[in-house]
Amino acid sequence: MRSGGEGLDRRACDRARLARDARFDGRFFTGVLTTRIYCRPTCPVKPARSANVVFFPTAAAAERAGFRPCLRCRPEAAPGTPAWRGAAASVTRALRLIEAGFLDDGRRVDDLADTLGMTSRHLRRLFLRHAGASPTAVA
Structure with missing residues (x-):
């Protein structure tokens, strides 16, 4: 199982992503391997297959790994803006x-x-x- 972030529990992150659990918003970011786009766990787009995602602790970590921000959920924006x-x-x-x-x-x-x-x-x-x-x- 792949995860771009150390210390992230892949199964817990995947459950939160599929449930669009707002409690995890900003606590991790999801990178979709097929599109090279990263999102917030609450992103309203259709969830990617679990086999095609990696998790990052920060938006900056996702960008360093070569992912670009989603235009729907704006994960690069600061919380509260x-x-x-x-x-x-x-x-x-x-x-x-x-x-x-x-x-x-x-x-x-x-x-x-x-x-x-x-x-x-x-x-x-x-x-x-x-x-x-x-x-x-x-x-």
Whole structure:
């Protein structure tokens, strides 16, 4: 059995990964050998076969081993940041900015997206999924 991290119990990590157990979020990272992508244990993508994964104690260890971060769960982000908390946190932050008048003083949705660290297309998609309307409709 392969494991990229010393001291990690492979069976416990695999159980936590398959259950998407939030208690283990940030405590280890899963590298998928077939794609060379690493994820958080709570990643919403379809889990890879157990034979195709290795475990790392840190995101940096996964990157040193040649894995790149997953674009869905953003494992390279620091715990507690909006990127770590996910899309709903980004929409919540955008709604707060809109409520505070961000779009009222001549700034556009593109500027709001830049402030949030994403493309305007992605911001619009998130708004439609989580708020049911575009950022300008909400404003």
